[in-house]
Amino acid sequence: MSAAIQTMWTELIAATLADAGVATCVISPGSRSTPLVTALVADGRLELPNIIDERAAAFFALGVARATGVPAALVCTSGSATAHYLPALVEASLAGVPLVVLTADRPPELQQCGASQTIDQVDLYGAFVREAFDLGAPVGTAIAMRAVRRKLSQAISLARGPRPGPVHINVPLRKPLEPAQPSTDGERALARTVASLCHTPVTAPTPTLVAGDDAIDQLAAAIAAEPRGVVIAGAMPAKFAAAREAVFDLAIRAGYPLLAEASSQLRFGPRPPQLAAIDQFDLVLAAPTLAGAPAPRLIIQIGSEPVAAGWMAAQPSLADVPRYVLADHEWRDPDSSARAVIVGDVASSLARITARLSLVESRTSFAASWSSVDARVGGAVNRALASHPRSEGAVLRAALGAAPAHTVVQIGNSLPIRVVDLVVGGGAPHVVLSQRGAAGIDGLIASAAGASRAGKPVLLVLGDVSFAHDLGGLLAARESMTPLAIVVVDNGGGRIFNGLPIARTNPGAAFDKHFTTAPGIDPAAVALALGARAVSATSPAAVASAVTAALASTGPTVIHAPVTATGAQDVRRDALDLLATSSATTRPSSPHVIAGVS
Structure with missing residues (x-):
């Protein structure tokens, strides 16, 4: 195999991604992936955000695909870099989000012999991908080139359905990794074959399931x-x-x-x-x-x-x-x-x-x-919220109430996804993104940044533990294409555990250490240190004002919103108590509906 053949191989991969409708490929830097990256840059049709941390890169791609419905691609180097994709692929698999994962690999002669940065990448992601393809080392024949285009098309079609999700394409590559031009008659003939293939339409349809x-x-x-x-x-x-x-x-x-x-x-x-x-x-x-x-x-x-x-x-x-x-x-x-x-x-x-x-x-x-x-019940909730103006619910109502129509709203797991339904509904139309496939708290900032690639402002509401879990996502947020408001509802740790049976066993200091796990960081200071805008908002009105300003400025803004430690539980308890004592004939209006729309 020559460097020119490898260059044609990777150029065909890049062209097929674009021809099949992939619009974004998130790249993490490395050496072994050089042929893939240079081919993607040369093709010029895909957006190529660059994110150093592969874990954040994968969640960014997840956000792109989740918001647009179009498969997003990933490219990384060989070795442990590939393993960092797994958490996002688990979420994509369970949530049905289409991703195309291209991992550069060492060639067969460097496997199982202690070569640097070399692991077994074949079937690395197991059942969490819809299909895994190993392209093998580049081969300079017409049928091999046709097979590359067919496998890419096949993979992208599988990512789209009938069970949308991630697919894995492993790409072994040999040195020299730099691009090279054809220099022999055979290479020039093969280049004409590849050019012809690139002018042949790609068919990567979206299969669907239809109930009987x-x-x-x-x-x-x-x-x-x-x-x-x-x-x-x-x-x-x-x-x-x-x-x-x-x-x-x-x-x-x-x-x-x-x-x-x-x-x-x-x-x-x-x-x-x-x-x-x-x-x-x-x-x-x-x-x-x-x-x-x-x-x-x-x-x-x-x-x-x-x-x-x-x-x-x-x-x-x-x-x-x-x-x-x-x-x-x-x-x-x-x-x-x-x-x-x-x-x-x-x-x-x-x-x-x-x-x-x-x-x-x-x-x-x-x-x-x-x-x-x-x-x-809505009247009872309003009265309970009035008694707890610095609760999670009050912050969520203020934040969403300030979001203009058609803002993409992403709600974090644990308490935010549960509290939001208690305090808001109706109002301005929003697409809502949630990470309910595996229901983890990881990658929320990076995936919200990826969602900005759909071209609309994004409002992310998450807890302080989720924020601390994805600090690397703030670096990925530099790739945001639209305003990204990140509201950190800070109740001093994982307060969802306060409502679980473990909290009633009087575990003492061990509860705070192993369950509440307060991060003990200043989100605004962290954001500023990582190059994002940041502001503290200590009241619902301040949160609403901060969200309005953040959604008017391109790029990420972190809004630190401290709340009471038990606000979510307090509002819920008081609303249920008020409901139990209220008259069944009382029918108040429903001001819990944003903007008066029922």
């Missing part, structure tokens, strides 16, 4: 026969925002209230007046006897299992209620109690179910009863 008619008929019949049902929606990908009207139409036709988490893409934005949107469903489900709401006799679940504590608390009383799950490409039934899991494009399934239903006027009373309860 029998499953659709079964669910439609169940809805038609049962007037007392609810639709509950967990995490769904950003593209599901386009299916909002289909969900609303189904709920209205069935006469079912809609219980939508922020991550479902259904919670924010205008909603039809006929729709019973139950923004306070978490507390409704947590309250005794559903706070007076009539019990459902059928549950339609869209997407992932809800994270709401109320959903889990209500499970014993809902155990005998038939539940049907609509899921795009994975089986979503962790407690093994669903009557049926219908796997297939959810938007398509919803439209087909609705087409089998007719509007039944007499069904409006069930949904109206839930709306009445929702308004009463």
Whole structure:
């Protein structure tokens, strides 16, 4: 093999990525990947953000693909660099986010012999990738070049579906690694073959799963026969925002209230007046006897299992209620109690179910009863928030209330993803990104920075522990293309553990050391040291002002928002107490809805 053949090999890889629709390739520096990087630069069609830390680079690419729906690529050198991709690939695999991972490798003659920076990279990521391809060392034949283009196209198609997710392409490369021009008749002939291949269209379609008619008929019949049902929606990908009207139409036709988490893409934005949107469903489900709401006799679940504590608390009383799950490409039934899991494009399934239903006027009373309860619970939440103005909920309401329409909102795991549904809903439309595949706290800053590549301002709300976990993500945030507001809700550690059984065992100092784990850092000072803008905001009004300013300036701004240590638990407890003592006939307005949109 000559250097010229290797150059053509990697140029074909770069060209195929671009031809197949990949727009971004995140590069981490290294020597063995030199041929890939020089080919990508020479091609010139892909955005090439450069991020030193491979872990942050992978989460950045995850954010790009999650926000755009288009596969994003990664390139790194050989050895341990490749292993740093794994956490993001785990999330991408479980959340169905398309990534194309290209790892440079040593050639076969340097394997299993103690060569520097050499590990076994074949099948490195196991079951977390949809397919793993090892291209082998470059070969100077026409069929080998055709196979490179075919394998890249095949990999990108697999990344898109029918189970979207990451794919791995291992690329062994030999020295010399620098690009070289053809110098022999055979090399020049091969170069003409490669040029011809690059002018041949690439087919990397998006395969989709479609639910069978029998499953659709079964669910439609169940809805038609049962007037007392609810639709509950967990995490769904950003593209599901386009299916909002289909969900609303189904709920209205069935006469079912809609219980939508922020991550479902259904919670924010205008909603039809006929729709019973139950923004306070978490507390409704947590309250005794559903706070007076009539019990459902059928549950339609869209997407992932809800994270709401109320959903889990209500499970014993809902155990005998038939539940049907609509899921795009994975089986979503962790407690093994669903009557049926219908796997297939959810938007398509919803439209087909609705087409089998007719509007039944007499069904409006069930949904109206839930709306009445929702308004009463919303009033209790508002009063509880007024008593705890420096709580997580107050900060989240202020931050999201300040975000202009169509800001991409990313909500961190642990408390933020659970608190947000208690305090905001309706209002301006937002796509909501969440990391609910593996539900980890890692890579949140880097992935939010990647989301900026979709071309819209990004608001990230995360906790202080999550912020400390991804300090390297602040360096990746330099690659943000739009305003990126990072609100650090600082309650002095992992306060979600305060609500878990371990907190009631009186563990003493060990609890703070091993569970609360307060980072003990100043987020604003850290951000400034790493080149980001930073401000401290000690009240909800200050948070709103800081978010407004941050979303008007390109690049990252860290907003440090200190809150009380137990604010989230205090608001929830007080709201439930107020609800228990309030009159069932009290129906306050719903100021928990942002901008007055119901």
